[in-house]
Amino acid sequence: MSRALRLLTVPLSTALLGACVTLAAPSASATTGSDVATLALANSGKGAGSCSVVNGASNSLGGASFGNSCKPEYWCSDFAAWVWQNAGLDVTGLTAASGTFYAYGQAKGTLHTGADYRPQLGDAVLYNYNGAGRADHVGLVTRINPDGSVLTTNGDWGGQGADEPSFARTATVQNLTLAAAEVPVGSVPAAVNMRISAYISPASLTGAWNSRIGVLQNGALTVKQGGLTAGWSPEWGGGLAKFKISGSWIGVLTTGGELYVKEGDLSAPWVDERGGVADFELDQGAGRVGVLTTDGHAVVKDGGLKGSWTDETNGVKQLRLSGNWIGVVFNDGTASVKEGDLLAAWTPETNNVADLQLDRAAGRVGVLSTDGHAIVKDGGLAGSWTDETNGVKQLRLSGNWIGVVFNDGTASVKEGGLLAAWTPETNNVADLQLDRAAGRVGVLSNDNHFLVKDGGLAGGWTDQTNGVQQIGLTSF
Incomplete structure (x- = not known):
C-alpha cells in the first residue's frame, strides 16, 4: 500500500x-x-x-x-x-x-x-x-x-x-x-x-543550473542562456521601455505601458499581464508579479502568472519584490516592507530613500539615501542599519554580495559580512548587475558596452555586446 x-x-x-x-x-x-x-x-x-x-x-x-x-x-x-x-x-x-x-x-x-x-x-x-x-x-x-x-x-x-x-x-x-x-x-x-x-530548490546549492543574460537594444530584447559566449536569442522585436528577468521568467514593459511575462524556455509564449503599468517586479521563485501602476498603486499577485491581483498600497514611487517580502518607497521618500502573505502588515524601515533593494534569501534590506549613502541591514526587517559608504549613485544586493557605483562611475563589490572590504571592479559604469548564485558581475559602461565576468569578484571580463540600453542577469 x-x-x-x-x-x-x-x-x-x-x-x-x-x-x-x-x-x-x-x-x-x-x-x-x-x-x-x-x-x-x-x-x-x-x-x-x-x-x-x-x-x-x-x-x-x-x-x-x-x-x-x-x-x-x-x-x-x-x-x-x-x-x-x-x-x-x-x-x-x-x-x-x-x-x-x-x-x-x-x-x-x-x-x-x-x-x-x-x-x-x-x-x-x-x-x-x-x-x-x-x-x-x-x-x-x-x-x-x-x-x-x-x-x-x-x-x-x-x-x-x-x-x-x-x-x-x-x-x-x-x-x-x-x-x-x-x-x-x-x-x-x-x-x-x-x-x-x-x-x-535548496537555497545554498553551489552553482547556477541555468544562467541568463539579457540586453535591451533600440527597444528590442535579446537573451542568452548558458555560458558567456553562448548565442543570443531574439525575444521581443522592439517598442520596449524595459525588461526584467527572474529565474525562468522574463518580463517586458512596452512603451505603451503593457506588461507581458513568459515562463520557462526562451521559446515559451508571452502572457499579457495588464496595462497601465509604470514599472514592474518579478520573483519567479516566490511565484509573484508586482506592478507599479501609472497612478502610483503597488499591485501584486502570487500563485504564478495566472494569479489574482491584490492592491497593496498607493502613493508609491518604487516597488520591490524578493521572496515573501514586498517593499515600497512612498512619494515622500519613506520605505516600508512587509513579510508573508499579500495582506501582511507593513514594517516602516527608514526615510529619505532614493532607492530600495531587497534580498529575502540573505535577510538583507538596503537603501540608497537621497544624500548618496548606501545603508544595509541584515537579520531581517528588524535588523540594525550599517552605513556602508557614501558618494554612491547605485546600490545592488545579491546574496552576500553588496555592490555600489560611485558618483565618479567606479564600481566596487564586497562579499561576506556588512563590514567586509570592498573589491574594486571597474570604472566608467552606468549600471551594475549582480548574480551571486552564478558568481557573475555585469556592468553597462557609459559608452553602452555590456561586460560580464563569472567566477566571482576576481574573474575576467567578457565583452558581450554594445549599443545597449539596459542589462539583466539571472540564474535558476
Whole structure:
C-alpha cells in the first residue's frame, strides 16, 4: 500500500504536522545537485532506522534514523531535510511538516510553481500543498533522464498499518519515476497519485543550473542562456521601455505601458499581464508579479502568472519584490516592507530613500539615501542599519554580495559580512548587475558596452555586446 493511499485513512492534521523540530543550518559548503542525489539514492530501500520492522539498518552515514524518523512519525520530510542537511545545505525552517518546504522556498526565493519549470537535481518535489504549512508528501529529484522523465527518491513510502507509528515503522525509502508528461507542476503522477504543487530548490546549492543574460537594444530584447559566449536569442522585436528577468521568467514593459511575462524556455509564449503599468517586479521563485501602476498603486499577485491581483498600497514611487517580502518607497521618500502573505502588515524601515533593494534569501534590506549613502541591514526587517559608504549613485544586493557605483562611475563589490572590504571592479559604469548564485558581475559602461565576468569578484571580463540600453542577469 503506497503512502498516497495510506493518507486517505489518516486525519490530515496527524499526517502532516508530526513532530516539528527545526533543523539547524550547516556551515557553508560547495554542494551540487549531484551530491544531494547521490546521498538520497544511497539510502534506497532503508527503513526509518533502528525502529523499522522491515529494514532497521543504519543510514548510509551510520546513523540510527533520518532526523526524527524514529519518533516514529511520518518521515518523508525528515528524510528530505536530512539529505539536504547532510549534503551541507541550508535547512533553516524545515520541520516534520512537509508544507514547511513551501514556506522555505518562499522565504529563500527558491519556490517554483510555474508549469514550465523543469526540476533540477536536488530539488524537493511537494505534493498536495494545502496552505498553512500542510502538504501530503515531499520527495527529492535524484535523476533526470534523457527522455524527460524524472526519478524521485521518497522517504516514508509504502508503509502498512492504521496508525502513524505502524506506518512509519513499515515504510521505506523508495524511488519513483515521474513520466515526462507528469513532471510539470499541476500534474498527478501515476506512481504517486498526488498533485505536484511545487518544486523547491535548496537555497545554498553551489552553482547556477541555468544562467541568463539579457540586453535591451533600440527597444528590442535579446537573451542568452548558458555560458558567456553562448548565442543570443531574439525575444521581443522592439517598442520596449524595459525588461526584467527572474529565474525562468522574463518580463517586458512596452512603451505603451503593457506588461507581458513568459515562463520557462526562451521559446515559451508571452502572457499579457495588464496595462497601465509604470514599472514592474518579478520573483519567479516566490511565484509573484508586482506592478507599479501609472497612478502610483503597488499591485501584486502570487500563485504564478495566472494569479489574482491584490492592491497593496498607493502613493508609491518604487516597488520591490524578493521572496515573501514586498517593499515600497512612498512619494515622500519613506520605505516600508512587509513579510508573508499579500495582506501582511507593513514594517516602516527608514526615510529619505532614493532607492530600495531587497534580498529575502540573505535577510538583507538596503537603501540608497537621497544624500548618496548606501545603508544595509541584515537579520531581517528588524535588523540594525550599517552605513556602508557614501558618494554612491547605485546600490545592488545579491546574496552576500553588496555592490555600489560611485558618483565618479567606479564600481566596487564586497562579499561576506556588512563590514567586509570592498573589491574594486571597474570604472566608467552606468549600471551594475549582480548574480551571486552564478558568481557573475555585469556592468553597462557609459559608452553602452555590456561586460560580464563569472567566477566571482576576481574573474575576467567578457565583452558581450554594445549599443545597449539596459542589462539583466539571472540564474535558476
